[in-house]
Amino acid sequence: xxxxLQLLEHQSFSGLGMREVTREAGMSPAGFYRHFRDLSDLGxxxxxxxxANLHGMVRAAFAEQGDTDELIDHAVDxxxxxxxxxxxxxxFIARERFGGVRPVREAIAAELESFTDExxxxxGSQSNCSGWSPEDVRMVARLYVDHMVLTAxxxxxxxxxTAELIIATARRQLRLVxxxxxxxxxx
Amino acid sequence: xxxxLQLLEHQSFSGLGMREVTREAGMSPAGFYRHFRDLSDLGxxxxxxxxANLHGMVRAAFAEQGDTDELIDHAVDxxxxxxxxxxxxxxFIARERFGGVRPVREAIAAELESFTDExxxxxGSQSNCSGWSPEDVRMVARLYVDHMVLTAxxxxxxxxxTAELIIATARRQLRLVxxxxxxxxxx
DNA sequence: CATTTCGGCAAACAGTTGTTTACTCAATGG
DNA sequence: CCATTGAGTAAACAACTGTTTGCCGAAATG
Numbered sequence: 001x002x003x004x005l006q007l008l009e010h011q012s013f014s015g016l017g018m019r020e021v022t023r024e025a026g027m028s029p030a031g032f033y034r035h036f037r038d039l040s041d042l043g044x045x046x047x048x049x050x051x052a053n054l055h056g057m058v059r060a061a062f063a064e065q066g067d068t069d070e071l072i073d074h075a076v077d078x079x080x081x082x083x084x085x086x087x088x089x090x091x092f093i094a095r096e097r098f099g100g101v102r103p104v105r106e107a108i109a110a111e112l113e114s115f116t117d118e119x120x121x122x123x124g125s126q127s128n129c130s131g132w133s134p135e136d137v138r139m140v141a142r143l144y145v146d147h148m149v150l151t152a153x154x155x156x157x158x159x160x161x162t163a164e165l166i167i168a169t170a171r172r173q174l175r176l177v178x179x180x181x182x183x184x185x186x187x
Numbered sequence: 188x189x190x191x192l193q194l195l196e197h198q199s200f201s202g203l204g205m206r207e208v209t210r211e212a213g214m215s216p217a218g219f220y221r222h223f224r225d226l227s228d229l230g231x232x233x234x235x236x237x238x239a240n241l242h243g244m245v246r247a248a249f250a251e252q253g254d255t256d257e258l259i260d261h262a263v264d265x266x267x268x269x270x271x272x273x274x275x276x277x278x279f280i281a282r283e284r285f286g287g288v289r290p291v292r293e294a295i296a297a298e299l300e301s302f303t304d305e306x307x308x309x310x311g312s313q314s315n316c317s318g319w320s321p322e323d324v325r326m327v328a329r330l331y332v333d334h335m336v337l338t339a340x341x342x343x344x345x346x347x348x349t350a351e352l353i354i355a356t357a358r359r360q361l362r363l364v365x366x367x368x369x370x371x372x373x374x
Numbered sequence: 375c376a377t378t379t380c381g382g383c384a385a386a387c388a389g390t391t392g393t394t395t396a397c398t399c400a401a402t403g404g
Numbered sequence: 405c406c407a408t409t410g411a412g413t414a415a416a417c418a419a420c421t422g423t424t425t426g427c428c429g430a431a432a433t434g
Contacts, residue, residue, distance in 0.1 A: 015287060027383090030382080100198040143360050180367030214412075
């Protein structure tokens with residue numbers, strides 16, 4: 001799996017070959033079948049590995065309390081740190097979210113969906129949207145998750161200087177959304 | 188190019204072969220080189236073709252005036268119509284925006300950048316953000332463009348029933364953003 | 375200690391890949 | 405009307421593809 005991740009730095013998943021993977025891993029071609037039935041099988045395994053750690057992180061970021069701006073700053077920092085630590089995983093998710101291999105695409109969609117559920121639940125139990133309808137809570141949760149993935153994808157392929165710019169923009173965008181949230185009348 | 192687009196329904200670009208393309212097009216493999224130097228060459232040509240019509244459309248959508256909600260409804264309708272008419276182009280852009288082939292990725296990024304410029308200019312000449320700093324105008328323009336691309340990507344791989352759901356969510360999200368825009372204090 | 379499972383190998387298989395070369399043939403333009 | 409060009413072809417090339425088969429040693433299991 002590490003070999004595949006390294007190869008995916010320059011290709012996308014549907015262009016990957018198993019001989020290529022086994023060669024990078026220092027194995028014989030036949031050895032691949034001991035671990036995976038398919039290449040898509042490897043793909044969904046990579047999806048799980050890539051999104052495993054993320055759940056707890058964002059839950060923790062939401063658990064913090066304080067000024068809205070501080071909360072936003074912290075959340076963006078958490079994402080930026082994660083991208084810096086696991087760039088290959090982020091790249092993989094960003095590439096294959098709309099990529100050419102159905103099972104992988106669906107695995108990512110399912111994972112992001114349950115991700116949105118968590119965010120919605122966290123939002124719902126918060127004071128500032130007590131009178132909101134569940135659909136509206138999910139809608140803004142989607143907005144947050146999509147924005148997070150997009151920001152992470154942009155950060156992953158940026159050098160250090162432009163990364164700061166992306167972070168600053170993301171912060172302002174989140175602030176604007178939270179402003180809209182405060183004036184929203186659900187019904 | 189049409190042959191490539193059709194093949195890209197089930198693969199992504201970095202998994203495409205030129206023999207595959209020429210076979211689908213009903214040509215001899217050597218004929219490919221009469222039109223393109225590379226496969227990436229074909230890729231950037233496809234990017235231009237896919238995003239050519241979009242510029243005028245959104246400019247027209249912004250030119251309309253009326254209630255904010257009507258404007259949002261109309262803009263979303265325009266996008267949904269475009270996706271229904273050119274699903275292959277939208278799929279291609281969504282897939283390769285973060286895809287594995289650098290030249291294609293960069294071509295899309297450049298095109299979306301100039302797209303953001305247009306939206307920012309259109310926003311700046313509007314009444315409701317007269318006191319805004321240029322950076323803030325660009326920031327919200329990015330938000331709109333990203334949201335548009337994401338919505339189009341989601342619509343493209345949805346059946347008719349879920350498409351309506353996506354459209355409704357997109358409308359509400361845009362309404363929330365416009366709400367934040369109204370209460371934003373730039374500077 | 376015996377045996378079953380796990381992870382690995384080399385070899386072989388027919389197909390497919392990108393690219394080059396030399397060759398046609400219709401259209402276009404002066 | 406003659407020359408040039410644009411767009412196509414077939415054939416050949418070595419290199420690479422996914423998959424199967426039978427084999428092997430170590431490790432875990434009873």
